[in-house]
Amino acid sequence: MYHQETSVPVSRVPRLEDFVSKFGALLDGSPTEAEILGVGAALLKDLIAVDDWLPEPFTVADPAAYRQYLLHGDSHDRFSVVSFVWGPGQSTPIHNHTVWGLVGMLRGAEISQSYYLDERQRPVRGKRTQLLPGDIELISPSIGDIHSVHNAFDDQTSISIHVYGADIGSVRRQSFDEDGGVHNFVSGYSNDRLTDV
């Protein structure tokens, strides 16, 4: 597990530093979840409005599976900022988050298929959303936090920037099989190089 001191030094990425500062200030005001998602979405939309700031080490796809690089971990674990890098055709299992989250599309495109659980805890398909650069998706247990995600492209990498209401890499959560199987998991992060950006 990676901790605050091993995440990207945001001072080297001014656009990210500005975002983290404003997001921290938002949370300082003890907002409601609706306020976090509303104001936070505007802040994230501003962050991803241009695609020239994400350091190259945090854009690297892995041929084996999608990667999740910690960009910033709040010192009080109130929020974390992660770059998700999707190689061609890569996808997640059906999974939940247990906390609020914001997904902002930076590069390429992804498809988010939402689900709800029926009375036997089997996932049932809900809305399907395609995210293009600049688009934001909101996640929360209160509005729906179960989905699967896949790269919309079979021939190029896609990248989205995620903000979660916890140190998401250490959160115990669940993935779901179509037939009702439930599995606990803790995602961790993919970082294998950290501060040399």
Ligand SMILES: [Fe+2]
């Ligand atoms: Fe997700």
